[in-house]
């Protein structure tokens with residue numbers, strides 16, 4: 358049995374070249390994803406989540422982006438060393454991506470079926486009949502109730518949830534092993550969001566699909582993830598199994614993110630009869646720094662309630678603090 362991860366990223370560094378200097382939206386990022394596993398990548402906007410995801414697919418425009426260091430291995434393929442032609446062969450066939458807003462990703466002048474068929478024909482030389490079968494099979498996999506009808510529909514004829522299912526069908530058409538989903542449920546109402554998450558869970562369980570799921574919604578994380586990676590200012594600051602993350606978050610940023618989720622009893626207000634107290638919702642002071650102004654040392658130090666003198670000088674590295682758990686924080690360093 359081969360236990361090596363499906364995807365292994367080591368010390369990934371992505372730079373944006375400017376006239377003055379290189380800026381690093383992704384810095385020293387290392388992680389892995391196993392077969393059939395869903396890993397959620399979480400953080401505020403501007404933390405580097407989408408740049409990380411796009412770099413795995415070789416989809417960052419160059420210039421201004423370039424790979425400044427590190428390695429990306431998908432199975433035994435060195436993605437970081439591939440030409441754009443070689444990457445085209447991997448994209449869609451072995452790794453696929455779905456985005457937040459399907460209306461901008463789908464072409465309004467082609468039917469859903471034509472767009473899925475195009476994705477299939479980009480990688481296989483099937484007859485029109487075989488391509489049609491693959492197209493309908495992909496729509497069925499995405500649990501679209503009447504595949505023939507939806508294959509003949511244009512994107513504007515579908516609801517938001519059905520459009521997202523069409524995007525998933527397109528991504529699954531060539532049966533990739535890794536699906537990268539960049540906030541795919543953010544634009545959907547909660548019940549449609551729930552259906553899409555259930556669909557992804559079942560694809561993972563039944564087909565062994567691996568998922569890198571980008572979100573800032575902790576409810577989504579709880580519903581779909583096996584492991585969680587927290588990102589801040591281009592760096593991973595905590596990697597943890599999902600149960601452990603919710604019961605015992607370690608990094609001060611993880612704790613602050615969890616504290617800023619509204620709790621039912623804190624929004625239900627003061628009840629004169631029961632003396633329940635209405636609590637003010639916690640927020641994280643300040644903002645995610647811009648790439649030009651990432652602080653020295655720990656990038657979170659100017660927002661951290663636990664900051665110490667060394668935090669503004671030394672950058673903490675991700676280190677193991679337990680089984681499958683890694684944290685980048687001086688609070689957990691032995692030479693404190």
Ligand code: SF4
Pocket residue numbers: 608609610655656657658659661662663664665668673685686687688
């Ligand atoms: Fe806070 Fe220091 Fe840990 Fe950074 S290293 S999260 S500033 S305690």
